[in-house]
Amino acid sequence: MEYDRENEKSWEVVGVFQCLARGTGPAAGLPAWAWVFGAALVLAAGWLWLIGPKMRKKPDIREFRRFDYAHRGLHNLENGVPENSLRALALAELAGYGMEFDVQLTKDKQVVVHHDHSIQRSCGADRNISEMTYEELRQYRLFGTEEPVPLLREVLAALDGRTPLIVELKDYNDPAELCALTMKELENCRGLYCVESFDPRIVRWFRQNRPELVRGQLMCRFRKGDGGMTAWQALCARNLLTNWYTRPHFEAYDIHTRDIPAMWAVRNLLGMQEVSWTIRSLEEYERAKALGNLCIFEHILPAGASGEKRGSYQELLDAAVVALSKRTAQGKR
Helix, strand or coil: CCCCHHHHHHHHHHHHHHHHCCCCCCCCCCCCHHHHHHHHHHHHHHHHHHCCCCCCCCCCCCCCCCCCCCEEECEEEHHHHHHCCHHHHHHHHHHEEEEEEEEEEECCCEECCCCCCCCCCHHCCCCCCHHHHHHCCCCCCCHHCCCCCCCCHHHEEEEEEECCCEEECCCCHHHHHHHHHHHHCCCCCCCCCCEECHHHHHHHHHHCCCCCEEEEEECCCCCCCCCCCHHHHHHHHHHCCCHHHHCCCCEEEECCCCCCCCHHHHHCCCEEEEEEEECCHHHHHHHHCCCEEEECCCCCCCCCCCCCCCCHHHHHHHHHHHHHHHHHHHHHH
């Protein structure tokens, strides 16, 4: 009969637990504090396993750290530049920033860049993007400007890989379908990019299907009722207890609610990269930078990768016109 070492080990473990249950064996006679300490260690290890990031074969994210990320592009409606528009995204690139933007699917399965499921806030019509064809969506304009809702492929072509992207996948569509179609578009991206989502199913899809791609779990202090969550789901979400399911490479947490034990543990004990959103003041920016976080910002103008002090938004617009003219002239040569 063949010797079964694994089976023998299993029976050894069972024997240990039987001894513990009967109060016999080497563990018998241990003081109460030792039992409490041992139980605490087991619970702590289990907690860290639940909230932990991907630990092995981590992708290199050093290049991402060189940039700050304009939230939905470098938008400023007072100057006629709406969020998640081609103009806002191009302006972020010309100013030396990376950018974060949102994607979802139309009825005819086109990947578009837009935050809300409905276009009520952005276009004044009470219609959901998932219930509209792209041809229908294209008839509307963003926030009273001449800017339409762009396709992801249009954004990638305009940026041409010149700056890093953080692509947030929204949870308005079938997760697997959205991930697959978004990934099909991103495969044509020449530059650096990563993905993130509030939906653990989406982050897990990338864990299973594109494990080499940098992925992040978006999170904030969810409460019962947010996004249809139960009290238990909200508790698990805000305390990173879905990370065992997704094993993200970074945690993108709301900077205003980030001070929780789980964030301290994954950063300081497990070396997880934190991304802070959405930063709207220089004080918040400096705080996030001091923590070593990647910064997603809006309504301020950080120094950026170049380290140069920024002027006003209008000065950036003027500089963008000059830069675009030079780029167009070079393209004609």
